[in-house]
Amino acid sequence: MQEQKEWASFKITGLLYAVVLILAVNLYFIHSTFDTIEKDTKAMHKSGWLAGAVSHLKGVPDTTLLLRIDHTLQDMAPWIQENKDSEFYTGSKGLQTDFKQVRSCWQQSKDIKTCTTAAKELNKIIVSIVEPKERKLGNILYLILLITLFITLYLIYFIRLYIQRQIEKHAIYDVETSLFNQKYFQANLATAMARARREHTPLSIFCLSIDNFESYNDKEQQYLIQKTAHLLGTVTRDSDTVSRYGQNHFSVLMPLADSSNAVRLEERMKNAIEKFDFQISFEPQFSFKITQLKENETKEEFTDRSAC
Structure with a gap:
C-alpha cells in the first residue's frame, strides 16, 4: 500500500515536471517563432519596398532614395543567408x-528596367518562402499547445482520481497504520456472518489490546501502534481482515476459522512479539481474546463479546 502511494506520488510529480518542461519549451518556441515571423515579415516588406523604389527612380536620380536602396540591400543580406536553403524556395537558381542578381544589377548597371524586374522577382520568391513558412510554424505551435493541453488535462484527471482514491481509502483505512478501520471491519463483519451461516462454516474474531498504552508518550504510542500493526500483518492469513478497532485495540476477522485456528494465530503473534525488539522505554504488555460466532447471535452481540 505504501509502495502504491509512493508510486502515485511519483507519477504526479513526474507529470508536473513534464508540464513545466513543456511549458518552458513552448515559451522558448513561441519566442523563437515570433522572432522568426518578425524577421520574415521585415524581409518581405523590404523586398516589396525595394521593387517599388527601384521602379520609381525612372530617369531622375534621387540621392536619398539611392542611399535607402543600398541600406535595404545590406539589411536583407543576413536574412538571405539564413534562408538560402529554405524548403519553400520556388526559384531555379x-x-x-x-x-546577388538584384544587388549586382543595382551596383553595376543600375538599369532601371532590368533591376525592377529582378527586384520584383526576388520579392515574389521571398513572399513564396515566408507565407508557407509562417503557416508551418503556426501548425507546429498549435500542435505543441495541443499536446500541452492534453498533458495538463491528463494531470488534472490523474490528480482528481488520486484525491478521490485517497478519500475512499481514508474512509476504510486507518491513516496511522494503513490497516482497515472500525467502519470497514463492521461492514465486512456483516457480510462474513451471513456467509458463515449460509455455508455453515466457522467464523472467529481475534482481538489484541496494548494494555499499558497510556503509559507511553505520543511518539512512542505512534511507534508501538505501527509496529504492532506490522507484526499482525506478518502472522495473519490473506483471507483475514486485520483492522485497528480503537486507539490501542486491533481486531482480526477470521473466516473459515474455528477457535483452534484462532489459538494458533494467538501463538504466532505472541512468538512474533517475544522476538521483536520494540526499542522503547519499557516493554509493552498485550492481552488477547478469541471469540467464535454462535449460531443465532446478532452482529452487535458478537461484536460486544469479541471486545478486549
Whole structure:
C-alpha cells in the first residue's frame, strides 16, 4: 500500500515536471517563432519596398532614395543567408543567386528596367518562402499547445482520481497504520456472518489490546501502534481482515476459522512479539481474546463479546 502511494506520488510529480518542461519549451518556441515571423515579415516588406523604389527612380536620380536602396540591400543580406536553403524556395537558381542578381544589377548597371524586374522577382520568391513558412510554424505551435493541453488535462484527471482514491481509502483505512478501520471491519463483519451461516462454516474474531498504552508518550504510542500493526500483518492469513478497532485495540476477522485456528494465530503473534525488539522505554504488555460466532447471535452481540 505504501509502495502504491509512493508510486502515485511519483507519477504526479513526474507529470508536473513534464508540464513545466513543456511549458518552458513552448515559451522558448513561441519566442523563437515570433522572432522568426518578425524577421520574415521585415524581409518581405523590404523586398516589396525595394521593387517599388527601384521602379520609381525612372530617369531622375534621387540621392536619398539611392542611399535607402543600398541600406535595404545590406539589411536583407543576413536574412538571405539564413534562408538560402529554405524548403519553400520556388526559384531555379537559388535564393542567394537571385539576391546577388538584384544587388549586382543595382551596383553595376543600375538599369532601371532590368533591376525592377529582378527586384520584383526576388520579392515574389521571398513572399513564396515566408507565407508557407509562417503557416508551418503556426501548425507546429498549435500542435505543441495541443499536446500541452492534453498533458495538463491528463494531470488534472490523474490528480482528481488520486484525491478521490485517497478519500475512499481514508474512509476504510486507518491513516496511522494503513490497516482497515472500525467502519470497514463492521461492514465486512456483516457480510462474513451471513456467509458463515449460509455455508455453515466457522467464523472467529481475534482481538489484541496494548494494555499499558497510556503509559507511553505520543511518539512512542505512534511507534508501538505501527509496529504492532506490522507484526499482525506478518502472522495473519490473506483471507483475514486485520483492522485497528480503537486507539490501542486491533481486531482480526477470521473466516473459515474455528477457535483452534484462532489459538494458533494467538501463538504466532505472541512468538512474533517475544522476538521483536520494540526499542522503547519499557516493554509493552498485550492481552488477547478469541471469540467464535454462535449460531443465532446478532452482529452487535458478537461484536460486544469479541471486545478486549
